[in-house]
Amino acid sequence: MADKLISHIPDGPLAEKWTKHKADIRVVSPNNKRKLDIIVVGTGLGGASAAASLGALGYNVKVFCISDSPRRAHSIAAQGGINAAKNYQNDNDSVYRLFYDTIKGGDYRSREANVYRLAEVSNKIIDLCVAQGIPFAREYGGLLANRSFGGVQVSRTFYARGQTGQQLLLGAYAEMNKEIARGTVKSYPRHEMLDLVIINGEAKGIITRNIETGEIERFGAHAVVLATGGYGNVYFLSTNAMNSNGSAAWQCYKKGAYFANPCFAQIHPTCIPVHGKQQCKLTLMSESLRNDGRIWVPKKKEDVAKLRNNQIKPSQIPEEDRDYYLERRYPAFGNLVPRDVASRAAKERCDAGYGVNETGLAVFLDFKTAIERLGKDVITDRYGNLFQMYQKITDSNPYEEPMMIYPAIHYTMGGLWVDYDLMTTIPGLYAIGECNFSDHGGNRLGASALMQGLADGYFILPYTIGDYLSHKIQEPKIDTNAPEFEEAEKKAKEKINKLLSIKGKKTVDELHKELGNLMWEYVGMARDEKGLKTVISKIEDLRQEFLKNVYVDGANDQFNQELEKALRLYDFFDIGELMAQDALNRKESCGGHFRTEMQTPEGETKRDDENYMYVAAWEYKGKGEDPELHKEPLKYENIKIAVRNYKD
């Protein structure tokens, strides 16, 4: 069945592909749009922008989310910024350079054509967002300000203090509200998708659970758009919001959508270190801090020991005794190396015994030099709210003592496989934003997820979905009494009843923590064959324990957060297992995927382009069966593949 994996990349020169493709695909006339129903699941940047744009075009849109208001989607927490190739700084940025940086940052594991298109539409996103009234940071002259993020040598990141995701999401949400007022979009908050409904091989609807009442409902549509975010919470502790999960995408996988590159997960170098067993969520300190912050650990072990015993303060360690290890190892990029590189370097120092807190799992991020150079006011203006947040959480003042940081799970590059049109291997099912695999290869550059979510939702999907729907204009409303809906609803109810009836001895969170520990230990920052094989069987044991011994409190017909969590955890076992399988298959080190067997003498990743320059797309083969691997070869025609070099 390898023929399902057709990427549909248009012919022609890279820079003309998208323009040509738009000219070639069909459009739907306004009076027909009104007759067509589209379901959008998720209201993060991807879902909200898609719902708003599709509504504006005149389609009938139904939009679903877990939270009580669409505005609270996980995207709201993005801090640092959004990239675009505007070249407003005159620093020789261009669409090509943004494209090149993204492919290189992704360690040559993403599709050229998709990434080029992303870079191409990036500028329109900024234009649109400004028109929506997003209060981006500005210079005194009144024009837009920029900053830099890791892995690049230009200043192309637009930002709204440390709340860029919030402002972009409020913009998309506002446009969606405008459409709700016009009647083209209908919003269903606190509705969790439990399953996808397929009729004659095409996506035709979803089954949801009303989170307030427990009611199981059916919704039909001519196409379904999934924008349900990433699966980073498989690790239990991550920077993702508590309700982020992979279940919707996973249900689609089980219904035939291929899942691509599941092992590519991003570990963010600058998070607040874990402080105790009672913790359930890690807090990110934005990458933008690396513009002005310098990362270091002491050179001398005796200083490390004193720090751990609180005998000295970090600020008392003299300059010559500090090891600014990123500046030392990567002179060209210094503190602004990509995330995977910075994370591994922190782990290397901590493993060598230089970790600066009592757990030995922390390094410093220091603003001393920047405050001396720029003054406290400038630093407050740039990072004030982040400093405040840090102080609130840790009770330590970052203006006086350096922050302590450590890597944590942050983003998943893997996701549902999609073609150039963002359609999965199930006709009529689209995936956008973090829940697809499309643009970031083995590692995502900072400020590129927001760009991708909005590019997909505002400027790509609204065009490509028209091509598919143009063939559906004769099709009547989807009948939700069809046996396929009946069957899917029945299955969803059975699953819920089963979970509620186990009544074992462990809570959902206890089991989730155990899974998280396994994932972090074996499928985290460093992976090897033995560990991956071990973890696959350990996950299976834990899944069995879950099915026999979980205790899900309460009943279905009520607001029941334990049940919600149990339903999501159910799928996390499967997702974790597929991640480990994919990691085992990929015998190379690449981006966020570090196989310890594959490294250079200096400890850098060693890719294997000859054997692994492909997208690994997994097909579900049924319960208890091994999934089947399909390979989409990656071709680089416009970029010279090279070893990622951030040293010079």
Place this chain on the structure above:
Amino acid sequence: MNFTLKVWRQKNAKEKGRFETYHVKDIAEDTSFLEMMDILNEQLIHEDMDPVAVNKGCHSGPVSFDHDCREGICGACSLYINGHPHGPGALVTTCQLFMRNFKDGETITVEPWRSAAFPVVKDLVVNRNAFDQILQAGGFISINPGAVPDANAIPVPKEKADKSMDAASCIGCGACVASCKNGSAMLFVAARVSSLALLPQGRPEACRRAKAMVAKMDELGFGACTNTQACEAECPKGISVSNIARLNREFLSAKFKD
């Protein structure tokens, strides 16, 4: 640290609620308030598992409360702690409140937002759908993605952009309503109206927007603003009441044009 918790339990919107008393022990100072609630919930679930537990019968499973980002930005968390929305201390959301801010052995009272416009869903969870409805009435700029000028075509003075950003930091949590004796949503409405009205892009619809949003707010059963300024004191994002003055100006000029 040890605490006694008096927590509001309510099965659903229709049933009457009541306070239940619980005890939590050995809580570390660095624990956040919601992590402490997680610990309480794990405790309550374990009691539920055990048929002979002493507490059996006096509670109904884990306590429901809204939360998501736990970083003070999504606006989901909404606990009324010791008589204050988001608890003691200024400029913090419930999820960013830490147990080091309480005294060891203290009794802490935890309630939901109380406002006619925010009905209780369960325990500490309320329905804030009314906020969405207010924004749907006009909290946007009517544009079309296909027809917008270059982002730098309209310069905006930094000071204006900063002020707009101040107002735009509202997280839609509803603490302003919960703190107001009239249950008014003026601060929330004013924050959105101001953030758009301060920018040139938002000017064309400024009056219409103010009028439509205020009308919706009244229709949904929020109270009138009598300028007590309790909202500003309790707002976790420091949204200033000066925004209310700006809203009033926009509103009056809309009336004037009628």
